[in-house]
Each structure stands twice: as C-alpha cells, then as structure tokens.
Amino acid sequence: MPKKYHIPVENTPPRFLVVGKYATLEFREDCAGSCRECVKKKCVYDIFKENQQHISSMDEPEYLYTCMSCFRCVQECTKGIFSRVINPDYRSLGDDYWHADIISRTWYQAHTGKIPVSGAGYRGPFVGKGFDSMWTDMSEIVRPTRDGIHGREYINTSIELSRRLTRLQFNEDMSIASKLPPIMEIPLPLLFQLPDFGVLGQGVAESIARAAHRLGTLLFIRPEQYSDALSAYTDSLIPCLTKDNYTEHPSLIKQSRMIELEYKTGIGQEISAVRAINPDVIVSVGIPLNSRAAERAVVLTQDDVDTLHFYADNHGNELGSDDPRFLKEMIREIHLRLVKGLIRQKVKLIFSGGIAMAEHMAKSIICGADGASIDIPLLIALECQVCYRCKKDQPCPVSLEEVEPEWGSKRIMNLMGAWRNQLLEVMGAMGIREARRLCGEVGRSMWFEDLEKECFGPLFGERKVKGLGC
Amino acid sequence: MTDKKTTLPLTAETPSRFRNTIGKYIIRRNSRCTSCGLCAKLCPYGVHPRYDNYAKPMRPQTHKCVGFACKDNDYYCVDRCPEKALSLRLNPIMETLGDYRWTTEMILGHWAMAESGELPVVDLEYSLGNSGGGFDKIRFKKAPKKDRLDISDEEIDTSIILNKRGDGRPEKKISIPCYGGGMSYGSTALPVIIGRARAAKRLNTLTCTGEGGYPEELVPYKDHVITQMATGLFGVREETIQHAPVLEFKYAQGAKPGLGGHLLGDKVTPEVAAMRETVVGNALFSPFPFHSVYSVEDHKKHVDWVKQVNPRLLASVKVSTPTDVDMVAVGSYYAGAHIVHIDGSYGGTGAAPDIAKKNIAMPIEYAIPKVHRFLLDEGVRDNITLIASGGIRNAMDVAKAIALGADGVVIGTAEMVAMECVRCGNCESGRGCARGIASTDSELGYIITQEWTEQRIVNMYMAWRKQWCNLLRSFGMRSIRELVGRSDLLVHLDYLEEKERSRYQPAPSEALIL
Numbered sequence: 001m002p003k004k005y006h007i008p009v010e011n012t013p014p015r016f017l018v019v020g021k022y023a024t025l026e027f028r029e030d031c032a033g034s035c036r037e038c039v040k041k042k043c044v045y046d047i048f049k050e051n052q053q054h055i056s057s058m059d060e061p062e063y064l065y066t067c068m069s070c071f072r073c074v075q076e077c078t079k080g081i082f083s084r085v086i087n088p089d090y091r092s093l094g095d096d097y098w099h100a101d102i103i104s105r106t107w108y109q110a111h112t113g114k115i116p117v118s119g120a121g122y123r124g125p126f127v128g129k130g131f132d133s134m135w136t137d138m139s140e141i142v143r144p145t146r147d148g149i150h151g152r153e154y155i156n157t158s159i160e161l162s163r164r165l166t167r168l169q170f171n172e173d174m175s176i177a178s179k180l181p182p183i184m185e186i187p188l189p190l191l192f193q194l195p196d197f198g199v200l201g202q203g204v205a206e207s208i209a210r211a212a213h214r215l216g217t218l219l220f221i222r223p224e225q226y227s228d229a230l231s232a233y234t235d236s237l238i239p240c241l242t243k244d245n246y247t248e249h250p251s252l253i254k255q256s257r258m259i260e261l262e263y264k265t266g267i268g269q270e271i272s273a274v275r276a277i278n279p280d281v282i283v284s285v286g287i288p289l290n291s292r293a294a295e296r297a298v299v300l301t302q303d304d305v306d307t308l309h310f311y312a313d314n315h316g317n318e319l320g321s322d323d324p325r326f327l328k329e330m331i332r333e334i335h336l337r338l339v340k341g342l343i344r345q346k347v348k349l350i351f352s353g354g355i356a357m358a359e360h361m362a363k364s365i366i367c368g369a370d371g372a373s374i375d376i377p378l379l380i381a382l383e384c385q386v387c388y389r390c391k392k393d394q395p396c397p398v399s400l401e402e403v404e405p406e407w408g409s410k411r412i413m414n415l416m417g418a419w420r421n422q423l424l425e426v427m428g429a430m431g432i433r434e435a436r437r438l439c440g441e442v443g444r445s446m447w448f449e450d451l452e453k454e455c456f457g458p459l460f461g462e463r464k465v466k467g468l469g470c
Numbered sequence: 471m472t473d474k475k476t477t478l479p480l481t482a483e484t485p486s487r488f489r490n491t492i493g494k495y496i497i498r499r500n501s502r503c504t505s506c507g508l509c510a511k512l513c514p515y516g517v518h519p520r521y522d523n524y525a526k527p528m529r530p531q532t533h534k535c536v537g538f539a540c541k542d543n544d545y546y547c548v549d550r551c552p553e554k555a556l557s558l559r560l561n562p563i564m565e566t567l568g569d570y571r572w573t574t575e576m577i578l579g580h581w582a583m584a585e586s587g588e589l590p591v592v593d594l595e596y597s598l599g600n601s602g603g604g605f606d607k608i609r610f611k612k613a614p615k616k617d618r619l620d621i622s623d624e625e626i627d628t629s630i631i632l633n634k635r636g637d638g639r640p641e642k643k644i645s646i647p648c649y650g651g652g653m654s655y656g657s658t659a660l661p662v663i664i665g666r667a668r669a670a671k672r673l674n675t676l677t678c679t680g681e682g683g684y685p686e687e688l689v690p691y692k693d694h695v696i697t698q699m700a701t702g703l704f705g706v707r708e709e710t711i712q713h714a715p716v717l718e719f720k721y722a723q724g725a726k727p728g729l730g731g732h733l734l735g736d737k738v739t740p741e742v743a744a745m746r747e748t749v750v751g752n753a754l755f756s757p758f759p760f761h762s763v764y765s766v767e768d769h770k771k772h773v774d775w776v777k778q779v780n781p782r783l784l785a786s787v788k789v790s791t792p793t794d795v796d797m798v799a800v801g802s803y804y805a806g807a808h809i810v811h812i813d814g815s816y817g818g819t820g821a822a823p824d825i826a827k828k829n830i831a832m833p834i835e836y837a838i839p840k841v842h843r844f845l846l847d848e849g850v851r852d853n854i855t856l857i858a859s860g861g862i863r864n865a866m867d868v869a870k871a872i873a874l875g876a877d878g879v880v881i882g883t884a885e886m887v888a889m890e891c892v893r894c895g896n897c898e899s900g901r902g903c904a905r906g907i908a909s910t911d912s913e914l915g916y917i918i919t920q921e922w923t924e925q926r927i928v929n930m931y932m933a934w935r936k937q938w939c940n941l942l943r944s945f946g947m948r949s950i951r952e953l954v955g956r957s958d959l960l961v962h963l964d965y966l967e968e969k970e971r972s973r974y975q976p977a978p979s980e981a982l983i984l
Contacts, residue, residue: 022566072904074563075490077490080489080490083563085565085566086566086983091983116823118897119903120883120897121725121883122861124984125602127602136829137792137831138727138728138792359828428728429726429727429729446793452836456965460960
C-alpha cells in the first residue's frame, strides 16, 4: 500500500504579541486593593498570570489574545471594576474581505496546526456573499468510515496538473498507440504564489518555497524573484514567464517540472517552443479572470495546455468589470463551458485570488476547479496583519523582512495541515474519498438561490428582494 | 381542542449565580450618594436593593434597569436623586457578548426570562436575531382582531403527541412543544444533567441523555429521559433502553453532520470513563457512520431490536439536513420510527470544527417545509411526529418552526443560555466551561446546582409559553397543534413588496465583529 500523505505540524508560536479581539478594562480607582478574592488570580484560563507581574507599570488596557470570553472576571469581581471592549487594533485588521476573524483564525492555525474547533453553534450570518451562499452536502449513510480526522479509511487529496487525452488509441497488438502526455500530481489541491503586496524579502520567499517543497506542492514565482537561497527547491518552483522573456530563461525551462506562461493572444506558439526546450515540462497559462476567460479557456484547452491558472483580484472578483462576478460564478462559467465543449477532462483548472479559508478551497473544487492557488493566507501565516502599510512604504508592524525561513515554513506547513484536515472533514461528510472526484460535484452542494426556490417558493411565492437580502 | 385548564409549573425568582449581573444599561452610583434610600423606594423594578437593617448603598442591579425609556416616569431615579449621584448609560460590554444568531439582547432577554419566569420588562429584542435570513426574516402575519380569543393561558393547550402511528404503544403527550436536546454525561456537569431532567419532569416533557451513558442519579426521572443511542454506543445498556420512554438513534448532528462526536481527553474523568467503559484521559471519538447501519434495512433492524427490548418505547431517529433529508425522513417512517428528528446545520454542539458548523448541510428553516411537504405527499404525515432542532433559539422560532410544518422542536442552546451560558464556545477546551455548565472538572462542574438549573429552565419555558399563548389567542387557536403546517400565517420579508414589507418589524441588521 502506498504511503499515506500526512502533513506534520508543530507548535510554532508567533514572534510578536498577537492582536487579540478583546480588552479587559479595569476601573482601578474602585479596586479593593488587597482583595483575597481577586478574579485575576482565579481566572480559569490563567490569562492574567503574566499581567500580574507588571501590573503596577501597566498604564494602558491590556489586549488579551488569549481571553476566552467567559465573563467571570466581569461578573465576579467583588467591586465590579471590570468591563470589556473590542480591541480597536483588532477592528482595523484586514479589510472588508479579509476580515479580522479570518486573519485571527489563520494565525491560530499557523501557530498550532490545529483546525479551529469550538463549542456552541454557528455564530455568523444566515447567508453571505461569495462562497458563503452555498453549503456542502453530507451523506447520512454512504461515507468513508472514520473516527475523527485520523480516519481509518484514507481520503486522497491529490490532484493532477497535467493534461489528459480524451481517448486512448490502440495498436492491433493492443499496445497503446497514443502518445501519452507526462503526468504530474501534487498531494493536495493547493499551490502557492507570492502576493502582489507585502514585504517579500528573501525570508518570506524561502519560507514559502521550503514549505512548498516539504508539502510536495509548487510555488509560482517570477524569474526575478529567484535567488540562490531558492536553488534547493527548484523542483517545487514554477517560473512564471512571458511571451517576451521566456527565451531569456532556457535554463529555468529545462530545470523546472512545470512553467507558467502569461496569457497573450497567440500564446500557442510559445507553448510549442517551451515544449521543444523541455518535452516533459508541464505548461500552465496564467489568465486574468475576466469576461473573456471562458472563451480563452476553450481555445487553450484545444491547444493542449496542461493547466489553466486564472487570476482573480485579491477579493476573488472578476477583473475589469464594473459589476464583477465572484470566483464562484466565474469557476462555474469556465468549468461548464469546457464541459459543454466535451473537453473538460483534457485540462486542469487552478484559481487564485480571494481563497482565504479552507472552505473556499473545498467550495472552489465543488464549483469546478481542480485546485486553488493561495498567496495572502501565506503572508498571514507569517503574521501579516493585512494592514497594507507596505503599499504606502511604511514599515511592516511584524517585520516580515526578518522572517526566518525555518520558522516561516513551519507556520505555513501548520496552516496547510489544518486546511487539509478541514478538507478531509468536509469530504468525509460528503462521502467522497478523492479530491479529484469532488471537482464540479455541485450535486454535493446546496445553493442559497436553489434552496429558497425549492423550500420557500411554495410557501411565500416569488422573492421580491434581489440577491441575498442582506 | 380542550376545555380543561392546564396546571402550570410554578415559576420562582431565580437570580444569577454571579455577583455582578450584565444588563443592557449601566446605572452607576458615585460618591455623592448619601444613602438616603429614595431610589430604592422609587424604583418599581428593584434596581436599587436595600435592606431594612443595612443603611449603606448597595451596587444597583443594573440588569433590571429599563433604561432611557424610564425618563418620562416620575420614579426616574437619575432625575429624582437629590444628590445627583446616579448616572445612566448603555452598557458598552453589549458589543462583546452576542453574535449574529444569538444577539446580546437575545441572551440578556433569556437570562431575564430564566430569572423571573416572565417576559423581560427591559426593551430587549429577544425574538429576532441579526442573521439576516431564515427565522430572522420570517414573521407571523398580523391576525384580524375578530379572530382573537378571550381566554387565559391555562385554557390554551401547548401539548404535542409523540406517537401518531396508532401501533398500540403509548401516545406520549408532552405539555410543551419542546423537549431537551441530548447533552451527554461527560460533556455537561452532572448537576446540569439532573437539573434538566427535574425541569423536564415538572414541565411534563423530556430531556435526553446524549451519548454518554445513564447516570444512576437520572433513574428517578426516567419517565422523562430519552436514551440516546449514537455511533459510539457509549453507556447504552439493555436496562437504559428499558428505562426510556423514547429511544433516540442519533445518526448525525446538525452542527457537525457526517462527523463523529468528540469528547476531549481532559473531560474524560474517572467517573466519565467508568460510565463510558473507556480509559481515563483518553479522547473519545464516536465513529461515523453507525458501523452496523449501511442501509435503511439495517436501520429497521435497529428499530425492531429496541422495540423488542422495551414494548412501551417510542423510536426517534435524529438525522441532520442533507439535500435528501426528505427521503431519509420517509425511510425512517417506513423503518418503524415514531419520531423523525431533523437537526439543522446551525445547531449547537459541545465541540465541532468551525468549518462544519458553518458549511455542512442546510439550515433547519429550509428542511422543515421540505420534509413536511414530502411526508404529506407520501400520505404519511399524520402518522409520524416531525421534530425540528438546530438553530431554534426562542419562543417565536419554535412557533415559526411549527407553522412551517414541525410538530415540535428540540431545544439545547436556549436551555444552556437559561443557565447563564455566554456562548463563548469553550465547552471543549481544557477543563471545559468556565461557567460550570459544560464541564466535568471537579471544581467548575459544581458551581452550579441542580435545583437552580431546574428552576431557571422551568422559568424560561413558562415565559416562552406566554408568548405562544399570546400568538395562539391572536389567531383564535386553542391548541398549538392547530398551528402545525400553517405556513399561510407566515410571511418572509424578502418575498414581500416594499410597501407591504414596511408593515412588519424590520430584520435587525448590524455588522458585527466576529
């Protein structure tokens, strides 16, 4: 039996004090002073332990990453001097897509390698934009037999990045007559790329490359971002070349397992030229995710490209549109166009931009992607606060330029370990044992519009509010 | 229809276990106070406690303060204080307590109900959450005044029947359209388990063991305790099946459909390990699925077996809400179940991956009408009891669920909130719940008593009952059973034209920091 894929995780604490959600405020003028019942000493989670040591010098509210929100200090202080507020720094994390809770959970996963588990029910809105307007299905009976995430039955998360023939031809002696294209497989449906912002120093690049190498996945990287430090990870790098510069990098093409060419009209010629240099290289074409993405996908698939890599913006939106569609709708359009053209099986589809959580990866695949490529979550794993100060040439609050590659790669591996385990949870519930089988399986999902129509339509008639109504 | 008056369990003032209560408003007394006692005399809500033999001012019971609405009253303490020692403001802590589904006001409202047994007098929105969909967008139509019945709460029947098969087994009538959800020995403190059972007995309803065995202390309440049989079969014995009026097969749980239960090692104390026949300190995973059930025929074999063990027992089948939940429900009926219990995806849990709670399976609001209609079309709806759960938070959610097609509901989280749960979500970590509810820790699990638990739950359901009675009276109904499937009495705000929509209370919508 082949070795089962497993991502080793290891507790890797952050370098800086993490921005916590809550602050406990104390009205010290009312403190009894030498109270024997002090709730700080009695905290169930011991979070005040360190505070006590420097309490006399503390002149600002202490923001508590570790506060577990039990409210016992607030409710039990003999003088009632405690109150709580939301940390203003927590509010300012991220933006309207990369929410504070996404960043905070990513930090947790990168720190511990564990999947976020909690008690009590779901706390969020009934339905939300983008991926939050679909639910994954589950099967009451038909599902892999498993005990928690360390299941006895193996769930395979690997995907291929290489093209396939739509049919095989045989010689008279039943030997295969078709010329078989090279096969390339990665063990999880995720690839890496460097974000378009951030302090992307050597430490960051090496952390990501090292993590990709250890995980068995790949990193999209431009030739100018190569360095000596990355030479040990050549097998895990996908040089992103253009029509104009690919001739300058024959050695990169020769040494790489996979390369990416930026989409330009008539790119087919360059694809042939690249394959002439390295016949076994897997060729991806990077395409902006815009209104012409689907038609380009059809043409490129017919040109025998291995993988199509679509770039949405950082919020998962269509590019170049006043009324942009979200990744989910764009994936459906491209996938279905290829299905309709009977060529979907020939090519692999990778989408990037806006993949922020493990569930986005699973839902992208359900919509029709083979896999996803991520960038910002990798930075967040390295403690990025998505504050965009770097875009304004201001110093990074978490000194990303000083990231140590071994620490960084462990944080990224932790995050990927947690994401993969979450994918296993979702796939296990659906009764699907292969990530490849999940591709385009919308039957294993439920969509807001469909459920409203099916369940509420007969009761309430037609929806008068467009969209999600929230 | 009934003309008999129901005897209701008594409510009793059951204050918070904690010294400082949390309210919507904060009323503060500064050092100018001379302890004249005027505020205590004036306030009809008891915000300013004062004892005859104790002259010093005491800290105000802020959670009872009705806030700025009091300003026009001649007993408004802030204006009447001769020393101007009192000040009133909104409590900033509100922002740090609730979430989209259980808003802060809903939590505080339920604490108030559990304390007094009455509907809150403070202006709290306890019937609608901020989720922007489902129950929070559904409203009851305004009933014509002529339909209103002039009858007392005691004359209204809120009971439901759990066995409609007519198979010679007991009909089993419970007095409220709710029973308690499964919370296992191991996941919750023993006083909580026993307190819930005592409340169930007084309310003439049921509670459920969850998958953790049947502690001896539950035996006196056995007529009101459902034995749950889940995939780990922890603590299930022939005698616990013989005790049970209802046996619940838990195939799945709404909060984590398709995943097994998980009790972390810290919670597996010697007592829990003994009950579950496992090893102390070892995390316990319930496997998935039932290793003995891979078809509806296998399921029928299970149902037949437990029916054989206890000839008076009713069989309930708890499933979550996949896309084919309607088919599963019909399959369960034909396998011999008396109750089909569908558990929606936004339901509570002691521990579940966040990805599962948010994403797997459909919300209960969709599943109820889907299953109800399918059972009707199959011609079996009158022979089976449809119970819904998972995200049913308050009395009006219960009524809406029934109008959508359920016979009754199962309540878990609201009972926890009645016990002062703050929904911090740390039920599973370390020593468990810091508030003593979901903990087996020798210290934490005993900061709560069964008597207190019992009365808080009774109080909450009695307050809920008042809301149901008001609603039923307004529609001219004498029994909650008349409400089943009456979706014609409901509107969904998103399905109304703007003008019509404006006649209904808008859905709360406030962006929260999660």
